[in-house]
Amino acid sequence: MEFGFVDCHCHLSAREFEEDLDDVIQRAVEAGVQTLITVTEEVGEFDRVLQLQKRYPDLVAPGFGVHPLQAGGSSQCRSVNLQDLDAAMPLFYQHRERLVAVGEIGLDFTPWFAPTRQNRDDQMSVFIKQLQVAKELDLPVNVHSRSAAQVTIATMREHGVQRALLHNFAGKPSVALEGVKDGYVFSFPPAVCRNTQRDKLIRQIPLEHICLETDSPSLGLNKHERNEPSSITSVCKYIADIKGLTPQMVQVVTAHNAYRLFPRVKQQLQTVPQS
Template sequence: MAYGFVDCHCHISANEFEEDLDDVIQRTIEAGVKTLIAVTEEVRDFDRVLQLQDNYPDLVAPCFGIHPLQADGGPAHHSVKLQDLDPALPLFHKHRERLVAVGEIGLDFTPWCAPTEQDRDSQMTVFIKQLNIAKQLDLPVNVHSRSAAKVTIATMIEQGISKALLHNFAGKPSVALEGVKAGYLFSFPPAVGRNHQRDKVIKQIPLEHICLETDSPDLGPEKHVRNEPSNITKSCRYIAEVKGLSAETVQLATTQNAYRLFPKADGRNVRMQRR
């Protein structure tokens, strides 16, 4: 496959990759991946993702974002609060030239993660603030929408967002089509191949609105096994199978879609800027 893949949503700065990152990157390149859109979840991830771009300048394309769920120092998470966002605010502007998107941002209304209305309101406040930052910086958004697909898309439309990726989308096809009408794109990780639950939504979203992702180190082809960007080929094959297309067709279309949404991540543009 000559065109290369774009992993539109991965956490290559995650601790899970610290010990063997060079090997992971080598496998990523061997699989034909040209670009990793590297999202963050907390402000402490920001420096790491910039460092990775310094180390792998032709591969890593950094995003800054504060996730709707924040770690409590263990397995537990709390809904994001304004104080989680505050330290990040100057950094978006300081590093604006290096960023290809604002993400990972969004809403997570899973009952055990956001049990109260106050939790959901707090997430919404932080989400809207980051949508406004993306508009100020003229950047696309890389969006999480678990148990909140309808309200996430409605909020982005209300806020005048025109460039968005809804990652690991699990909403209804009718909700996805509202996003398609707004011009949004949708990506699916290798985990969709574990069962057929997403087939209906993948079938209904036009190919020109689909991208590939791994969400590594999570959502891989096998449960409880670390995922990595080289598994993007499995996402491609599964989407091709569901849509009745060749893997080459899906690869070419999704790569073109990705660079249309994230033009600053396109290596050709980056090389021209360096001249």
């Protein structure tokens, strides 16, 4: 089977794409993107992601999740709490047949976002509840782990999570290799091409445990410019260069990894509910 690129983690429902999404999609297709696993950060995005699946049924594969950081009253983010999850919980089950993953979920213990023990405890409670939802629905999880890589992996292991993507992973190689033992997969966005900080990490993780992502509209090649799914080609080439492989090899293996991790993607692309 011939594989195109799989963007395992992007935010097509972001407001940054409202004006020209058809053009963004066209550029992605022209770049060879076959699947866009589209995740959410808060419950207000859930319906938009489902509408995107209906609009681009052969491309968009939806995930629902409540992120560890939520929009605050100003431009600043705040740590998630259990009340943020209340409205989301019934929707996971209502739309279970349309989902390919639970995400974006996880932990963000960055000091200025989670300054108190209560913040971290709330994040952990929200994370664990969504891990339980994923297990009940037999779905993989699409996971954020900033300043919390080790505890994120340990928590998933403790709760028996077997299928997980750790997106934009920036933990220590030793921590990543513990995740590899658990069968977890790690993805990297184009932002890793800006410097060599994660070269050692990428070099040590086996290619069979790597996927590609863009995290668009964030984490692109240029820090202050909107990122989009077509930029996935750059991170593919970067990983290939680090590992001494061809970009074609990285494209095929990472796509295979993605479809193994997210098996419902193929089902979704074949049959999309119309209501």
